[in-house]
Amino acid sequence: MPSDRPSGAFGWQHARDEALRRIRAREWPPGALIPNEAELATEWGCARATVNRALRDLAEAGLLERRRKGGTRVVMTPLRKATLAIPVIRQEVEARGAAHGYALIARALGTAPAGVCRALALAPETRLLRVRALHLSDGAPHVYEDRWINPVAVPAILDIDLAQVDANSWLVQNVAFTRGDLALGAVAADAAIADALACAPGSAVFTMARITWTGEHAITQVTQHYAPGYRLTTTF
């Protein structure tokens, strides 16, 4: 006869919650070795696979450390992780119910500075496409982006009218990448940034820099400068 819980079993989420409770209640204090999967499965009346799923989940969250033969330990210092969505500007703006606007500022094919070539693991003096553009939210400057694109990796980009389509959206939809590097920071607005964002030179500007790769081949490097006051938020 099934219990009041429709899906009778002691599910993996129950197991996870119970483990979480014991960690928080210090029944399993930081650094402690917890019972092995088989024991917990017996205690909780479920299959070992269910315990495995629960503990693996907590390990991925950074709360447990698991090693074969070594068993499972409560992490000494519960280092938290936050996942943040990397916004495609257009969608981010439209998701807020605002109108997305876009303006191409400059587009030029030329030799890239040494710093950019190094960051993209390309030979010095490589010819790259540089694109500077402004994204608007309900008509107000929102993000100024300064981008370098490797035409060897993305030849089709040379034929795109970047005054009509923003590189951000186009690349996301047309190029598959395998990996990316991300750096967040703050800079004082220089003349170009201040001009684009219509803010005072020297204003504090939040920046997100990304490099995307396919295998070991760099596709593009972009630095996005957000209008003063912007905050990137998430939960953890």
Place this chain on the structure above:
Amino acid sequence: MPSDRPSGAFGWQHARDEALRRIRAREWPPGALIPNEAELATEWGCARATVNRALRDLAEAGLLERRRKGGTRVVMTPLRKATLAIPVIRQEVEARGAAHGYALIARALGTAPAGVCRALALAPETRLLRVRALHLSDGAPHVYEDRWINPVAVPAILDIDLAQVDANSWLVQNVAFTRGDLALGAVAADAAIADALACAPGSAVFTMARITWTGEHAITQVTQHYAPGYRLTTTF
């Protein structure tokens, strides 16, 4: 007779990689409905659970969308997610091989501003402990933090000598929290920040603001101001 691959089977990582290949090769183009788990299991010669694990993994990564009865679709715009570790300053500094220093700047119990009370979902005029402190990396100013702690949620904090132990480390090790809000941004250094970080007033400063909760009970709110030039990095 086992094959050349020690763990004979077509593992879930193989399945995930093959699915990933098809997505990237546009064999499964954006928006397309892919075969159901049973079909793929047959095709790949593995159990449905293996396919499930693989596709669930890709769904968590944001590449697939799965719905009961609706099947599994390739996401139209592969929105990427980056996971960033929320650093405990002391550990972050020491992990870089630098010496961590700490100095308490001010500690005071008093009524909090309306904005802080609202952010922490507390009644106006609640009495909170405010702690301002500086973290050093090899003797140089690294992070200036301005923190409000709810003594109702953490009574023990009142007895801690915050000149000796930094609130960041103490809280992480002694208080279990269930949830947090995170906001990243940039501000111009005001007098207090500039003084603490030994930089020019108006310098662009990268900030990380956090609020941590146990259930619906706010524990602490902290804004950390990083010395100019700091970049928070990760990969995705």
Place this chain on the structure above:
DNA sequence: CAGTGGTCTAGACCACGGT
């Protein structure tokens, strides 16, 4: 060497949600 987690399997039942 032996204990522990990692994974696979075949089968089963169920919840959700399009049709």
Place this chain on the structure above:
DNA sequence: CCGTGGTCTAGACCACTGT
């Protein structure tokens, strides 16, 4: 209604690693 993913089970074999 009924197809699809979500999950559980019992058992099995294996990889890794501490002792």
